[in-house]
Amino acid sequence: MLHDTRAFLLAGITSFMFATSMAxxxxxxxxxxxxxxAVNTLDPHMSASVGSDLSVISHIYPAxxxxxxxxxxxxxxxxSWEMVDDNTWRFKLTPGATFANGEKLDxxxxxxxxxxxxxKDVGARIAGWFSLVSEAVVVDDLTLDVKTSEPYPAFADQLSMFFLLPPEWTKSHNPATETMSGGPYxxxxxxxxxxxxxxxxxxYWGEAADFRRVTFRTIPESGSRIAxxxxxxxxxxxxxxxxxxxxxxxxxxxxxxxxxxxxxxxAKINHQKTPMENRSFRQALNYAIDKEGIVSAIFDGKATVANCQLLSEPYVGYNPDLKPYPYDPEKARExxxxxxxxxxxxxxxxxPTATYLQGDEVTQIIASQLQEVGLKVKITEIEFGAFMNKQLRARDLAQLAVQGLAWPTIDADGMLTMFAPGNVYDYWNNAEFGAILDKARVTxxxxxxxxxxxDxxxxxxxxAAAVFLYLMPATYGVSKRIEWAARGDDWVRAFDMKPVQ
Structure with a gap:
């Protein structure tokens, strides 16, 4: 009876909160x-998910x-920031910045x-972004030098995804579920x-927010979002x-x-699971999928077929010479x-369900086309948070996983490194590929x-390190109450919006 009463009270509280958010x-x-x-964590060092965790976190903590x-x-x-030599970045900070508890942002x-x-004891998910950082040196209260073991030309871009916790507060609180603001909200x-x-x-030490209140509502189903x-x-x-x-x-x-x-x-390939270690088999998967057909039938032509790579044209390092695997079922069978x-x-x-634009439909087509060339296929739908835990913690992805990858630095270093040996996202473990990236990173x-x-x-x-599919269109709907410049890099921020005057 106690459990029933508590459930009733919680339902009432949730209904009240929902009505409040509507108002x-x-x-x-x-x-x-x-x-x-849903947001999985409020700890900025424990997530690389821009469209959910980091978008919310960017309102709370400063970068x-x-x-x-x-x-x-x-x-x-x-x-300001600059490279003062090949292995040193210098940052000049804003004077007078503090967290809400008075701790200095220095x-x-x-x-x-x-x-x-x-x-290493912290186990930060974003540690790989900063593997070249050898030392941070306090020059004075408002000047910081960051030393790198080798040149790191994309470092400033990477910092656009790095948010700061208050040191003293964090020592006695759990930042995964608790917060102490140093940002606009x-x-x-x-x-x-x-x-x-x-x-x-x-x-807040910066420019005042245009909106007094911001609510992020989790609505996984697209029809419900549109309604x-x-x-x-x-x-x-x-x-x-x-x-x-x-x-x-x-x-x-x-x-x-x-x-x-x-x-x-x-379709990300788990090379550690049979038969995905077989190169001919992986190439067959790429020939078996009709990427042009998916773009036309599912996305009304508003998507772009992948040029056999993770990168698209805006990225530093995009390779314009690569061509997609053509749709060739007979070649796949061979x-x-x-x-x-x-x-x-x-x-x-x-x-992962309700995560990628029409991803469930695309997965059904992929499974059907793989079956057409003779494969026996099973689809497993999984909630996004469970999918990420399975991928990063359990290290147990299925043989194929339909996934979308982006890197907001818009630089090949971040995007390709997710397939480099030792990276928490990597399931390929190709030493030659890793060596090329190591060299490019310091050039x-x-x-x-x-x-x-x-290369x-x-x-x-x-x-055929993966089954390369298409560039996902960034679609959106916006009310007449706000002004918002659409962006294709997943950030959704209230401080990028303004109320219509």
Whole structure:
């Protein structure tokens, strides 16, 4: 009986909070944003998920550098930054910046955060981003030098995803579930899996927020997101099915559109599970999938087929010489026969639910086309948080996993490193590929870097390191209450928006 009473009370509280968030969405000084997946952690050093965790975290904690809606780097806590030599970056910080508890946002605080990420006992998920950092040196309160073991030309770009915790507060609190603001907003309410409501931080050292209150609501199902937008409950939704864009625009209640994203969709291959160690088998998978057909049938032509690589044209290191694997079922059958693989064994395809634009439909097509060339296929749908834990902690992905990858630095170093040996995301373990990236990472000459990345992407293509699919369109719907410049790099931030005057 006690459990039933508690469930009733919790249901009532949740209903009240939901009604409150709806009212907030209609208030002139508030904005409500729909997230496709729930926030898994509020610890900025324990997530690389831009479209959920880090987007919310970026309102609460400060960064040295941010990437603006124009996809260019802009100052935040760091007023300026420069390479003073090949192995030293210098940052000049904003004076007077503090966390809400009074802790200073100075060079010592930044050094502590870098040290925390690099501490193996902490086990930070983003530690790989900073593997070349050898030392952070406090020059004075407002000047920090970061020493690297080798040149790190993409370091400033990488810092646009790095957010700072208050050192003293963190020692006695759990930042995964608790927060102490140093950014434009502070947490007012957090109902895990449902919504997070933020209020403007009156102690913020930077430019005051345009909205007093921001609510992030978790709405996994696209139809529910669109209904909430049309009803005036939500101001921004992303991941709108391309088939719904015209209907939203015709409604007069909101507008919708699509731009190119920087997210590449692929069927990630677990090379540690049989028969994925077989190169001919992996190549057959690439020939068996009709990428052009998927783009046309599922996305109304609003997506772009992958050029046999993880990178798209905006990325530093994009290889324009690579061509997609053509759709050739007969070639796929020939390679399957050549591989010698027992085709009676089941091939599992995992797909995180309600995560990637029309990802469930795409997975069904992939499974069908693999079956057409003689494979026995099983689809496993899995919640996104469980999928990430399975991928990163348990290290137990299925043979294939439909996944979208992007790197907000828009640099090959970050994107390709997810396939480098030793990286927490890697399931390929190709030493030759890793050696090329190691060399490119420390090369400051732009042409030399591009040549090395051309070698790396060509190797991935030839070895069929993944099943390369398409560049996911960045679709969105926006209410008439706000102004927002669409961006293709997954960040969804209230401080990129303004109320319509």
């Amino acid at each position: 907030n969405a209609q208030s002139a000084d508030s904005v409500t944003i729909a997230l496709r997946v 040295l550098i941010l990437r603006g809606p124009d996809l260019k780097l802009q100052p935040s806590l760091a007023q 060079a010592a605080a930044v050094k502590w955060n870098l040290d925390r990420v690099l501490d 502070k947490v007012a309410e957090n109902v895990p899996g449902d919504h997070i409501t933020l209020e403007a931080n009156p102690d 909430a937008l049309m009803a005036g409950e939500i101001d921004l939704v992303t991941g709108v099915p391309t088939t719904e864009i015209a209907r939203i625009n015709a409604s007069g209640e909101a507008s919708a559109d699509s731009i190119d994203s920087i997210r590449m969709m692929l 390679l399957l026969a050549e591989s010698g693989v027992d085709l009676s064994q089941e091939i599992e395809i995992e797909v 400051t000459d732009k042409d030399a870097r591009n040549a090395l990345y051309a 790396a992407t060509r190797l991935m293509c030839d070895e």
